[in-house]
Amino acid sequence: MNSKRPTLDCQEAARRFHELLDNELTPDVEAAVRQHLEDCADCMAVFEFEEAFKRFVALRARSTEAPADLKQRILGQLDISSAAHDE
Amino acid sequence: MDPGADEKRRAFEKEAVPHLDTVYRVALRLAGDQTQAEDLAQDTMLKAYGAWHQYQRGTNVRAWLLTILRHTFINQYRRDKQRGNTVDVTEYEKFTVFHEVQEVDPEGRFFDQIVDEEVLRAIDSLPEEFRECLVLSDMADLSYAEIAEVVNVPVGTVKSRLFRARQALQRELYEYAVEAGYIKRSVR
Numbered sequence: 279m280n281s282k283r284p285t286l287d288c289q290e291a292a293r294r295f296h297e298l299l300d301n302e303l304t305p306d307v308e309a310a311v312r313q314h315l316e317d318c319a320d321c322m323a324v325f326e327f328e329e330a331f332k333r334f335v336a337l338r339a340r341s342t343e344a345p346a347d348l349k350q351r352i353l354g355q356l357d358i359s360s361a362a363h364d365e
Numbered sequence: 366m367d368p369g370a371d372e373k374r375r376a377f378e379k380e381a382v383p384h385l386d387t388v389y390r391v392a393l394r395l396a397g398d399q400t401q402a403e404d405l406a407q408d409t410m411l412k413a414y415g416a417w418h419q420y421q422r423g424t425n426v427r428a429w430l431l432t433i434l435r436h437t438f439i440n441q442y443r444r445d446k447q448r449g450n451t452v453d454v455t456e457y458e459k460f461t462v463f464h465e466v467q468e469v470d471p472e473g474r475f476f477d478q479i480v481d482e483e484v485l486r487a488i489d490s491l492p493e494e495f496r497e498c499l500v501l502s503d504m505a506d507l508s509y510a511e512i513a514e515v516v517n518v519p520v521g522t523v524k525s526r527l528f529r530a531r532q533a534l535q536r537e538l539y540e541y542a543v544e545a546g547y548i549k550r551s552v553r
């Protein structure tokens with residue numbers, strides 16, 4: 279699967295895909311994983327699939343918003359809380 | 366109102382209140398129903414306001430709010446520790462759906478046909494300790510170190526739970542997509 283420059287093999291690179299997607303790798307390791315991806319089309323295909331899935335989940339999971347009256351209720355309670363402090 | 370209280374309220378409204386949507390979303394995934402999630406989110410924000418002097422400026426306020434939320438959930442709201450334990454995440458430790466779909470849909474376009482409600486149902490089916498890591502990462506954008514602080518486990522545990530949660534979620538949604546006819550199961 280891998281061609282040249284065997285700094286990371288496919289298994290080692292694949293183990294770091296999620297950390298790469300989450301921006302959790304050190305610059306050195308990130309560079310090594312990205313280099314592997316450039317050299318290995320098979321791994322790149324898997325990585326792009328995982329990237330698309332993460333984007334999909336984040337988008338769908340963030341579609342819900344807090345009900346409008348919840349914010350008003352909380353802000354109203356802050357007034358009460360502040361007034362109680364003033365007494 | 367004294368100037369200190371006024372300043373506190375201004376700072377809280379500016380820095381904490383904009384995160385209410387995230388607080389509510391996480392509350393909903395932990396509590397499981399809208400009424401409880403609203404109460405949990407409200408309790409969280411009021412506790413945070415009461416403890417605003419403890420918030421360290423310059424740190425991630427979202428992570429701080431979500432730490433309060435999690436404590437509040439565990440201490441006051443959680444009734445059933447087993448909620449969500451319908452998926453065995455250990456089964457999917459090394460599973461990526463890619464190898465099943467690479468012949469027909471290597472870019473995973475079938476996922477786009479799945480509606481929000483189904484994605485949320487699948488997230489809710491994850492065991493709590495995996496679900497919370499997924500939600501704190503993919504809904505709340507916390508770093509691994511911040512998640513580790515919020516749930517009080519080592520960073521390595523966060524990494525492993527997050528990985529397994531995503532793989533299990535991917536599998537759940539793939540199975541759903543097959544059943545719904547969005548993609549054909551590959552014969553391998």
